[in-house]
Every structure is written in C-alpha cells, then in structure tokens.
Amino acid sequence: MSWFRNLIQLSTIKRSPLKPTTSIVSPSLTQLLQFSTESESAATRQGGLGPTKGDEKPRVVVLGSGWAGCRLIKDIDTKMYDVVCVSPRNHMVFTPLLASTCVGTLEFRSVAEPIGRIQPAISREPGSYFFLANCTGVDFQNHAVHCQTVTDGVDIPDPWSFKLSYDKLVIASGAQASTFGIKGVKEHAIFLREVHHAQEIRRKLLLNLMLSDVPGVSDEEKLRLLHCVVVGGGPTGVEFSGELSDFITRDVHQRYAHVKDYIRVTLIEANEILSSFDDRLRQYATKQLTKSGVRLVRGIVKDVQPRKIILTDGTDVPYGLLVWSTGVGPSGFVNSLEVPKSPSGRIGVDEWLRIPSVQDVFSIGDCCGFLESTGKPVLPALAQVAERQGKYLAKQLSRIGEAGGGHANAAKGMEPGDPFVYKHLGSMATIGRYKALVDLRQSKEAKGLALAGFTSWFIWRSAYLTRVISWRNRFYVAINWATTFVFGRDISRI
Numbered sequence: 224m225s226w227f228r229n230l231i232q233l234s235t236i237k238r239s240p241l242k243p244t245t246s247i248v249s250p251s252l253t254q255l256l257q258f259s260t261e262s263e264s265a266a267t268r269q270g271g272l273g274p275t276k277g278d279e280k281p282r283v284v285v286l287g288s289g290w291a292g293c294r295l296i297k298d299i300d301t302k303m304y305d306v307v308c309v310s311p312r313n314h315m316v317f318t319p320l321l322a323s324t325c326v327g328t329l330e331f332r333s334v335a336e337p338i339g340r341i342q343p344a345i346s347r348e349p350g351s352y353f354f355l356a357n358c359t360g361v362d363f364q365n366h367a368v369h370c371q372t373v374t375d376g377v378d379i380p381d382p383w384s385f386k387l388s389y390d391k392l393v394i395a396s397g398a399q400a401s402t403f404g405i406k407g408v409k410e411h412a413i414f415l416r417e418v419h420h421a422q423e424i425r426r427k428l429l430l431n432l433m434l435s436d437v438p439g440v441s442d443e444e445k446l447r448l449l450h451c452v453v454v455g456g457g458p459t460g461v462e463f464s465g466e467l468s469d470f471i472t473r474d475v476h477q478r479y480a481h482v483k484d485y486i487r488v489t490l491i492e493a494n495e496i497l498s499s500f501d502d503r504l505r506q507y508a509t510k511q512l513t514k515s516g517v518r519l520v521r522g523i524v525k526d527v528q529p530r531k532i533i534l535t536d537g538t539d540v541p542y543g544l545l546v547w548s549t550g551v552g553p554s555g556f557v558n559s560l561e562v563p564k565s566p567s568g569r570i571g572v573d574e575w576l577r578i579p580s581v582q583d584v585f586s587i588g589d590c591c592g593f594l595e596s597t598g599k600p601v602l603p604a605l606a607q608v609a610e611r612q613g614k615y616l617a618k619q620l621s622r623i624g625e626a627g628g629g630h631a632n633a634a635k636g637m638e639p640g641d642p643f644v645y646k647h648l649g650s651m652a653t654i655g656r657y658k659a660l661v662d663l664r665q666s667k668e669a670k671g672l673a674l675a676g677f678t679s680w681f682i683w684r685s686a687y688l689t690r691v692i693s694w695r696n697r698f699y700v701a702i703n704w705a706t707t708f709v710f711g712r713d714i715s716r717i
C-alpha cells in the first residue's frame with residue numbers, strides 16, 4: 224500500500240496554502256485533489272481525483288475487474304480516455320477453469336490475470352490508475368463515486384475513503400452467490416467464485432484427508448471428514464464434482480490409500496442437474512457422474528450446521544467439506560444503488576447498456592439486466608455475455624469520444640448508435656474422466672450440435688486454452704495440464 228500512502232501524502236501536501244509543492248508533484252499527481260474544504264475536520268477529509276478539465280482526456284471509471292470490466296479495459300482507446308479501475312481484487316479470474324484449481328489440476332496463478340497486464344496503460348499513463356478498493360456509493364448528480372480501500376487489516380488499520388470524479392462511469396461489479404436466506408450457509412459453506420475460495424477448498428480437502436489418517440479417528444468421523452458435499456447442480460457444481468471424483472480416483476487412491484474407501488462426493492440439487500443443457504446430454508452427465516462415484520441427491524437444503532446439513536425432508540447429511548454453488552443474485556452494492564432495476568433485481572439498462580435515468584452511466588455483466596420497458600429478457604449470468612458487453616461498450620465509448628461527447632454531460636442528445644445484441648454461442652461443461660458436454664445450440668428448443676464424451680472434452684480444453692487472456696497464462700495452463708497428466712496432482716498443503 225506504499226503507493227497509496229504516497230498518493231495521500233502528496234495530495235495533502237499539495238493543498239496546503241502554506242507549502243506550495245508544485246515542483247515535487249509529478250504531472251500525473253497534479254490531477255489529485257482534495258474534495259474537502261478548509262472548514263472540514265481531518266476526519267471527514269477525502270483524497271481523490273477531481274473533475275477533468277476541457278483540455279484533459281475524459282476519464283472513464285470502471286467498477287469491477289471481472290469478465291465485463293476487464294474486457295472493456297482491454298479494448299478501450301487509451302489515447303482518447305484515461306481509465307481508472309476500482310476493484311477489491313487486482314486481477315481478473317478466468318472462472319471456467321477455477322474448479323480445476325481446487326484439486327490441484329491447475330495452479331491458482333494460472334487462472335488469475337493481473338489488471339496491469341490486461342491494460343498496460345493503467346500502469347504507465349499519468350491519468351490512468353487501478354485502485355484496490357470497493358465502491359461504496361455513487362453520486363450520480365455530481366458525477367462522482369465514493370470508494371473505500373481494501374486493506375485486509377495489514378498495512379493501514381483503517382480503510383481509507385476517497386472520491387473519484389468521472390466523465391463516464393461503467394458499473395461492472397458482478398453478482399454475489401445466492402444463499403436463499405438459508406441459515407448457516409455463509410458461516411459454514413465455501414463458495415466457488417474467487418481464487419481465495421479455491422484456495423480454501425484445497426486446504427480444507429487436504430487437511431481433512433490428513434486428519435482422517437490420524438490414529439484413533441473413528442470410522443464415523445472418517446466418513447464425515449471425507450464426505451465432500453456440493454450443493455447446486457449447475458455447470459459449476461457439476462464441474463467441481465467431476466474434478467473431485469478424478470482427484471479421488473487417481474490421486475487419493477494412490478497417495479492416501481489408508482482412507483481411500485472413506486472418501487465420497489455427494490451432489491445435492493433441488494431439480495435436474497445441468498438444467499440448461501439438452502436432455503440427452505443431461506442423462507449422459509448423470510450416468511457418467513454416477514459411474515465415477517458421485518452420489519446425486521434430489522433435495523432442498525433447509526439448514527446448514529457446522530458438521531451437517533439438514534434437508535427439507537428431515538435427512539441429515541454430515542459433511543467435512545461443503546461447497547455452495549446455487550447461482551447468483553444482486554450484490555448488496557447493487558441493491559444500494561437508487562436506479563431502476565430489471566425484473567431480476569439487477570441494475571436496469573436500456574438496449575445501449577446505459578442507465579437511462581442518469582447521465583453518462585453504463586452497466587455491464589452480471590450486475591445488469593435489461594429493463595422491462597425494453598421488452599428484452601434478462602441475459603444469463605455468463606462470461607460470454609459479460610465479455611461481449613464489455614467489448615461492445617468499448618466501441619460505443621470510442622464512438623462517443625470521436626463525436627466529442629467524452630466529457631461529462633457532453634454526449635446529451637447524441638445518437639446512441641447500434642444497440643447491444645446478444646447471440647448465444649452455446650455452453651460447455653466437463654464432467655470428469657476426460658469427458659465433457661458441448662451444446663452449441665442457441666437455445667434449448669433450437670437445432671444444432673450437441674456432443675458428449677472424449678471429443679467434447681478435447682473441444683472444451685482447446686476452447687478454453689485459446690480463451691485464456693495472456694500467453695503467459697496460456698503457457699502456465701498447458702504446463703499444469705501436462706504436469707498433472709504425467710505426475711498427478713499436487714497434494715502438498717502449503
């Protein structure tokens with residue numbers, strides 16, 4: 224956080240009327256302003272970036288470093304705009320491969336792409352920045368966002384608040400895991416959305432394997448410790464269950480032979496697993512998962528306790544590891560924004576991904592949905608939607624900038640151009656044992672290619688390898704896959 228301390232110090236020095244410091248302030252930092260007035264107390268002072276002047280590049284503030292925000296940041300014309308990204312993580316997660324990191328098929332680093340590598344201008348350009356912070360509120364009237372640093376309690380004890388003025392604001396803050404208000408989920412289950420979740424799952428799994436090997440542990444306790452329960456039979460839950468069963472058949476059987484007969488995987492789903500896939504593919508997945516030892520249970524979770532979950536039919540399911548993957552819903556931040564919402568509670572946008580009730584604000588990715596008035600359905604929470612929205616908006620912003628509408632309020636009354644149109648390219652999911660499902664139909668009713676088996680697995684791997692953002696990570700992923708194939712997964716608990 225030293226950069227942030229420097230930033231704060233410089234911005235404080237600059238505003239002191241007694242100490243003119245222009246000579247020591249770099250050109251980039253001359254833009255840093257104090258928003259507080261002299262009469263404000265020190266406690267309410269805020270640093271930040273003030274409004275841009277007419278002769279400066281307009282500033283695009285992007286909230287979030289996920290699929291949507293990163294695609295926008297990657298494609299945006301940095302000769303036309305300064306970009307400021309605010310996010311509690313300094314990297315993008317390549318989510319389709321996240322499940323593979325939980326059991327050591329891939330290393331965590333292979334699925335994390337640093338922002339500075341996605342858009343080098345953020346590290347180099349004087350007016351472009353990345354701030355490790357959460358946006359806590361938006362002042363739409365004054366074109367400013369309020370943020371608070373993420374400190375993890377390490378460097379500075381209290382989080383620091385600051386304010387950023389924007390010419391254009393892009394809200395791409397994603398969604399959060401749904402718990403449906405079920406008691407105990409947040410406290411005892413692990414979600415699978417971030418790299419730190421995958422790290423927690425791997426540590427817990429390896430810890431339970433080692434604990435169950437300790438002399439004196441009863442058979443009943445061994446069965447509990449080594450019972451991995453996954454709640455949610457969507458693509459993420461199924462892929463994770465498949466990865467776990469591969470890990471058990473190949474690695475646990477070889478390296479934890481004493482306890483291999485105790486380890487089990489149960490996948491609990493209220494309806495059908497993989498409900499968005501073709502019926503034939505779904506049946507194939509069910510058969511394959513069962514063959515690999517995954518127990519499929521139709522049920523609804525009522526309560527989550529530290530060592531067991533309770534289903535609505537009264538069944539107790541003891542667990543050692545509980546992974547929760549039941550879809551996503553609007554985050555607390557999105558709920559707090561006073562803007563019209565889509566039918567599903569996401570930020571409501573028009574066909575050009577603008578929030579129509581306010582000027583210069585756009586929203587992309589899982590946090591937004593079409594307003595009911597557009598007559599369009601809310602798009603699924605998918606990387607392919609988020610990424611294409613980011614790509615579309617980068618083009619829109621270039622068009623607006625070229626027409627002289629880059630600065631705040633300068634695009635009023637401008638022609639909006641072509642609307643955003645989404646065409647679904649299909650879905651893929653791995654199910655373990657070198658098998659996957661590939662469904663290239665645009666919808667469940669449409670005709671098209673739907674494959675399952677080894678060829679699909681090969682297509683799945685090739686497709687994702689080519690989609691990994693950087694050559695560096697593509698190389699890491701290929702090497703990790705090769706290493707796992709030859710030597711097995713890494714089972715060290717670091």
Ligand SMILES: Cc1cc2nc3c(=O)[nH]c(=O)nc-3n(C[C@H](O)[C@H](O)[C@H](O)COP(=O)(O)OP(=O)(O)OC[C@H]3O[C@@H](n4cnc5c(N)ncnc54)[C@H](O)[C@@H]3O)c2cc1C
Nearest residue numbers: 287288289290291318319358396397588589604605606607
């Ligand atoms: C394990 C897993 C596997 C998946 N597999 C696939 C797949 O195979 N295919 C597919 O199409 N989709 C897949 N998805 C879904 C896909 O990852 C999401 O749809 C996609 O990440 C949405 O992108 P986003 O940018 O809207 O949100 P996210 O990628 O979630 O990014 C949101 C960003 O906003 C930040 N943020 C949150 N709150 C704030 C705040 N207050 N201020 C500032 N920043 C904030 C977050 O830290 C994050 O950086 C998968 C998801 C998961 C979890």
